[in-house]
Amino acid sequence: MYWKPIAAALLPGLLLSGCAGGAARAGTGTAAERVTSWRKVATEADRKRLRDWHRAWDSALPRARTADGGxxxxxxxxxxxxEARSxxxxxxxxxxxxxxKLGAAGTAMREFTAYPAFRCKIxxxxxxxxxQKLTGSQRPTGLLFPDDGTRMVFVGTLMLGDETAPLRYGADPQRDMIGYVDRIGERRWRLVLPWPSFESQLDVIELVPEEAGAAP
Known part of the structure; x- marks a missing residue:
């Protein structure tokens, strides 16, 4: 399991209990007890991106619908x-x-692109x-923080190509990512990434447990 080195690489100030010899070296309690708010982690630029999540939908969705309304x-x-369930x-x-990927960011991009299924892990x-998105050339990797009863907030970075570890969060604004998780079905979720740095205005990642089979 490589969660611990990824977490340490993403957020060097967040020392997880159980890494580097057991208990957290700074403060007491588990990581979940010590850092519970994404607002304490996210950069100001990412907080703004998340505040503008609905504007991203408003811009990207009509373009995607024009490109592939079906x-x-x-x-x-x-x-x-x-759409969001408890x-x-x-x-x-x-x-x-x-x-x-919805809404082109740049003239060379498509207004709607759908990719075949990849493998991800929670x-x-x-x-x-x-x-963690485990396969594909672009792999968001990060942490999920509780936000309210209908969503969680993702804070992470984008891994590219054959990279084996993420950049430190905040080191490269173009690689920083923020988004939110909704449950949209009985065993179906989505990770929404507003205003990503590359290709699109809005990314939507559908998540279905591997044992659940195809989504409805």
Whole structure:
């Protein structure tokens, strides 16, 4: 399991209990007890991106609908900006994740792109959850923080190509990522990434547990 070195690389100030010889070296308690708010971690630029999440939908969704209205209409829960059910926390385990990019960021990009399923993983270490996209050339990797009853907040960085470890969060603003997790079905979630640095205005990652089979 490589959650601990990833967490240490992402947030050097967050020392997890159990790493580097057992207990956390600074302060007491587990990571979940010591850092519970994404606002204490996220950069000001990322906090602004998250505040503007609905504006990202408002800009990207009409463009995606013009490009492929059939795909958008076929999955109303996935592409409804305000769709959210209670219980957004994802159970640990392997997930089948599909990536959708909405709204072109640049003239060479498409307004809607759907990728085949990749592999993702949710890990739970001491009450703090992590998300890792395991396959593909672009792999968001980071931490999931509780926010309210209908969403969790993702704070992380983007791994590219054959990289084996993420950059430290905050070291490269173009690699920093922020987003939120909604539960949109009985065993179906989405990670929404507003205003990513590359290719699109909004990324939507559908997450379905591997054992659950195809999403409805």
């Amino acid at each position: 795909a958008i209409a076929a999955d109303p829960a996935l592409f409804a900006p305000d 219980g957004p926390a994802l159970p640990p385990g392997g997930y089948r994740c599909r990536v959708f 890990s739970d270490e001491g009450g703090m959850a992590s998300f």
